[in-house]
Amino acid sequence: MVAEFNVYCAICCCPLGGSCEVGSTNPWHLKLRRARVARRTYSRRTGSLYYETDEEEEDEKEERLSKMPWLRETAEADVDEDTASVNSDDYDHSYDPDVISPEDLSWLNTVFALGIAHRKPGPRTYMLCDCYYDDRNRVYIHDTDPDDSDEQSRYFAYGVSDLTDPPVFPVHWECIVLLSRAIGISSVASIQKNVLYDVMLDLADFSCLNLSYGDITGPDQDWQCIPGEEYSVVCPTLEFDMGHQIIVDFEAGLFESQKPLELGNKVIKDPFTNMPYDVIYLILQYLPGDSIMALNRASWAILTLTRSNSFWKNRLAGDMVWLWELQQYFESPESSRVRNYKSLYLWLDKKTQPLYGLTGTFMGIANRRRIWGPCTELAERYHRKLHGSLQ
Template sequence: MAFDCYCAICGVGFSGMRVGSPSDATPDRRRRCVERIARSLEGTTTVDADEDEPIYTYDPRLVDSDNVAWTSQLHCLGMHDDATGKSRAFISGPGYYADAGELAVKIGQPSKRTYFNCYGFGTDEVPGPVMPFHWCCFEILLRTLTGTTEPRNVNLEALYDAMSSLCNWSGSALRLPYGEDVLRAQGKYWQCLPGAEYSVSHPGTSIKDAIQTHIQTNQNLRIPPVDIDITIGNRHPTNPFGTLPTELIHHICSLLPGDSLKSLIQASLFIHLVTRDNAFWKRFIESDIPWLDEADTHALRTSSSSPPTDLNYQLVHQWLDAATTPTYGMADPVFMGAANRRRIWGVCEELSRSYRALCK
């Protein structure tokens, strides 16, 4: 019986990526379809006798065949039963998803084509589950685990144990938070849902040029911080952080996720004042947005024409956070790849907790 299996890291399939054509559905019809699904997700759908037929292809204005080609590039992680050497775990060469849970990959030197059943009970040679993945997803996972994209820097046996502990033996993916849009697409076969194009956009797409252009041309990023008199009327607000050095407060704030820091700034006038420093926000961008690769982060500091000296880096952080948030109905093809990278990074951080516990 035919069925699809999905990447252990990003949750997306390896085949069946159908990109529509202009004649397949008009832009207005696609917009109505996305709006209808959005209302359904919000629980506000109303029955309409004149509703269009459902669309099961991606919007060609947002993705194309080149942009989704990465999904067919399959590798896998497995564990040999009687291998000798430093590690019994192995990473296969490239291959493809055959069907019904079977994948074909190249193994060994000289390489030969070998067939495995992913997420299944294995074979005599590889008795445990075999985890399939896209290579670009694996590189994101390596960055979360080691800070590099070098496979030799990771403990493959610990990674295999971490992944297999999250394996559904009769399932088609791991028990990981891939995101609602991806989980809805994981049926018997991969569902190409309009409005979720970001989830199949290449996560390695650089947004360096887009960042440089935006920070050079957007005057809203140059709004200076608003001075707020710490004396409000006759009241002098006190704060438990008030006795701490500014450097220590900055360090504490840098450990918070972006949403938590935003809430703290809104709740505390003192923290609002202390975190108006541009140098703090330059550092916070790098710590709060680690999935933005080094070249993209570097673009905030150096470019062919240096960034404006009056940039408000708190506003830059807010813009980057909003522009790259993976959201259903996202329609900016420039930032969709980065949004997908951010989604995958969140999955990898969840997996890294199990990995680091096993390494200890």
């Protein structure tokens, strides 16, 4: 007998409906869950191996907490207390109720199916229809003829089917909205469904597409609600008040800027000194922000060339196209408050990293940043296929 698997959104690789479990608010369950997240966070950030069955020695625990003091309170679960009677599902296979609520998960229930209408006379008809997922890769289309039989309205996702009909690709509505932005069109209605369908068909795998969906471990035979990965199921298109966050978070954390040191005359050898600016600029275009910061520490010439606000403002616009609230902020009078675009870049880059253990205001934006990766690849393939079909 072949094992049964759930399938996931073709764009974000998250569950199609009610597969997420928000955990118990029992104080002991909260303590155990957060201690587990703290240990996993530490092991991931230090690059060390961590096994759930390991018994952590006190000296190891103290070393971990000394390096991550902000996690001390949540990590100090009493390992001597008897946990035999505690069901691990209550704390290790459910999300933290103080981090995410059932209402935050409601967007996962709005699912559409991209596919080819089967058993219809005439030429192929491509559809993007409201649907519901009925577990184990079965999808039922809402927008069908009332006289249609159950078999006619039923489709199978990703080609896992006992039928000869082409598969459909389920997507969350919010994810297809995000994809339309990545493609560069004004609305979902403008998507060429036949082109996008062919793109997804080329990438079809068993339960999702053959894309990199980021560092998440939820998608499995069944969806796993991993504590610490709550951000991955937060709606990526939630409204975000960028101006407010810049005032209460970014500006509040800034120190009085100091006059930059002039150390050029102390540089003994710098290979970038004699390199034309245009060439350096082209090189920097291909580097992420953290790599530029590393070059700043290694090269005085690079540091000098990247001091200007205009450089970092351009980087913000080019590297964070998924953060459209920032672009809107730049167009508002409020943007005159920003004096240091380099600091703003570093702050946003850190705040929006889709990392295990992330909580707080930026969870939706971090999930958007994660999903923007597969959106970008789909958009590139979409344009190549679209332009190829027009030639």
